[in-house]
Amino acid sequence: MSARTKARKRALDMLYAADLREVPVERVLADEAERAAGEPERQASWLYAREIVDGVIDHRAEIDELITSHSRGWTLERMPAIDRAVLRIAVWEIVHNDEVPDGVAISEAVEAVTVLSTDDSAGFVNGLLSAVAGDRS
Template sequence: MGARSKARKRAVDVLYEADLRGVDAVTLLAERVGSPDVPPINDYTISLVEGVTGHRSRIDDLISEHAEGWTLQRMPGVDRAVLRLGLYELLWAADVPDAVAIDEAVELAKQLSTDDSPRFVNGVLGRIAVIADQLRAVL
């Protein structure tokens, strides 16, 4: 597993925990950075958590619009975290190709969630990827 893939997994862990506990992900991450009890946190993990948190409202709106038949609250928490991360990379991480953002999110869903989750994550992000250029133009 590459450094960025590990950073993504760590970011999903933080996003999921923050969501579960009802706390701000950046604050949770800040508590962990430099803690002797926690392994060092990659700069890319920090960038992802900050990015998702900074665009969370728009990210959640887009997921809600494109997750056919699912509300955010009804989704498994891990799927929510993976979708938020994948969508952030898809729309705001200029150095990550769309296909890579989707593939990495699908891989995280395979590792961390249910058997149906990879297909669900791929479907939601795939629908958004079709209009990604239009969305980026107004971000």
Template sequence: MAEGPKSQMPARRKARKRALDVLYESDLRDANILTTLDAYVGRMENPKPEHLPYAISLVEGVAQHLDRIDELISSYAEGWTIERMPVVDRNLARIAVYELLYVEEIDDPVAITEAVELAKELSTDDSPRYLNGILGRIADYAH
């Protein structure tokens, strides 16, 4: 069975999208991230996609470092509290900040671009520019 244009999406972007799905669900339900991840993976049919391990590592990394990640996002989200950010943007920012700080093999511009591209696809018209600004400032701080 042929897939649509999504099949052309690079594996890491698919992984980020899945990580976003889990973080979004957890955020909306105010549920534990790792419990939500376990349930999400449990609902998936076999064979599991090849990009799933990276998605899991993103979710687990965000969960492990959530306080520090949210502290940075709050510090650099000029004019917004993290609670007021759209749920999609908040969780895209969390994934990108995790990659900026803790994933050595992902270059900063790639982490930022990926968050911006997913925001273009999934969030508001203002989200890509807003996320680009926050993440750029955090990347400058981190290095």
């Protein structure tokens, strides 16, 4: 597993935990930063995970608007929490991180929901993210 894939998983864990526990993402990020300080072997994944989470925090309104405007018949609140977190990460990568090709962001997101979410999530996430990426072209 690549360092970026590990970082996405780490960012996903933080966003998902904050959502489920109904606490600010910043608090979960601070807790994870303390933990990361004691794990120098995981430094590479921590740096990108933090960049992702900071990016989602900084652009949350825009990201959520893009998700909402491209979802058909689904509000953010109705989506599984894991799907919301995966979508927020992937939309941030598509819109705000030029180092990650759109196809990679989409593929990683689809893989995550295939493993972690409902049977219908992969198609939903793929379609929504493809629409977001298509709008940027």
